[in-house]
Amino acid sequence: MLSSIWQLHRAYVPERSSRSVRRLVAAGLLWLLASVATPRAAAEPRTLLGHEYNIYSLAISPRNDLLASASGDETVKLWSVATGREQQTLVGHEGPVYGVAFSPEGRWLASAGGDGTVHLWDTVTGQTRHVLRGHEGAVYSVAVSPLGDVVASGGEDRTVRLWKAPDGAPLVALTGHDGDIYGLAFSPDGRLLASGSRDKSIRLWEPATGRLQRVLTGHTSDVYRLAFSPDGSQLASASQDKSVRLWKLARDDEATVLPSHGGPVYGSAFLPDGRVVVSVGDDKRIRLWDVQTGGLRTSWRAHDVPIYAAAISPDGRVLASAGGDDDVVNPLKLWDLPAVLTDAAAGGGSAADRTGTQPQSP
Secondary structure, three states, rough: HHHHHHHHHHHHOOOOOOOOHHHHHHHHHHHHHHHHHHHOOOOOOOEEOOOOEEEEEEEOOOOOOOEEEEOOEEEEEEEEOOOOOOOEEEEEEOOOOOOOOOOOOOEEEEEEOOOOOOOOOEOOOEEEEEEEEEOOOOEEEEEOOOOOOEEEEEEEOOOOEEEOOOOOOEEEOOOOOOOOOOEEEOOOOOOOOOEEEOOOEEEEEEEOOOOEEEEEOOOOEEEEEEEOOOOOOOOEEEEOOOOOOEEOOOOOOOEEOOOOOOOOOOEEEEOOOEEEEEEEOOOOOOEEEEEOOOOOEEEEEEOOOOEEEEEEOOOOOOOEEEEEOOOOOOOOOEEEHHHHHHHHOOOOOOOOHHHOOOOEEE
């Protein structure tokens, strides 16, 4: 490639041309070389700075206007999705904040903290509405039901607690896991609540009754974040065992195993059409998977630190990602999702990522 560029330079730039002209043409040819030799894996993101420590959880409001980020710096920040500007910093937890979830209309936000509490925040004023106490130990995950009438929380004490929303009155504690609870997700119709645990299992509960419906097993290590598909027919689970599993809940819980990352997988999320699932993890990459085939659509190194969280806007236009490495500055990034998908369709991403990534049988 370099010899071809040099031949072009000699062919189109006469020797008697001025030094400045030759330099200008050479610079242009080198830019062309860089453009051809370095394919773009994904559209350039917007970078948001503000947190002073790792970012553990992200959520985008139902109106697509606010992004919430939970951090080890003991704060939750609200950002404008449109401008990327910080809107508010929510202060009240006395320890790391591990989880965030918006109410269905976006007027309030729930956060889970290492101080053992769940906070309900007013997203307009930034004030605390209620502080929910009852867990014995850190709270790692929080979820809000589709109707906004129930908040679920889980953590170090191995229990899932349900709270009445928006006043925060305790409802019931669900027990059965044999390890810390790291992930929670309500099904789109609100009839199921999934919980993922350090005990390697996923439990499906009926929140209306508190009854355990069934247990999903197959992961060989800790289960982290969970996400239901938009139609509720599938559940994605991210795990310490370096895989994402897509559980087909209407097909006897059959699972497609995506051998997705070179290390632990910390988060997963479905696109609004349900055709693509996103996974992020310790290898600092974002991967997009075809739900129907289980094949890898695209992958790129998105951060210089492990990625702990990803969120998709309800309109499917924004992918947010964030993570951390203790004292390293940890940016939050907003990706133009349609541009990423266009790049993928055009063959963007690393060819190396497209080999050896066929789905496996459980």
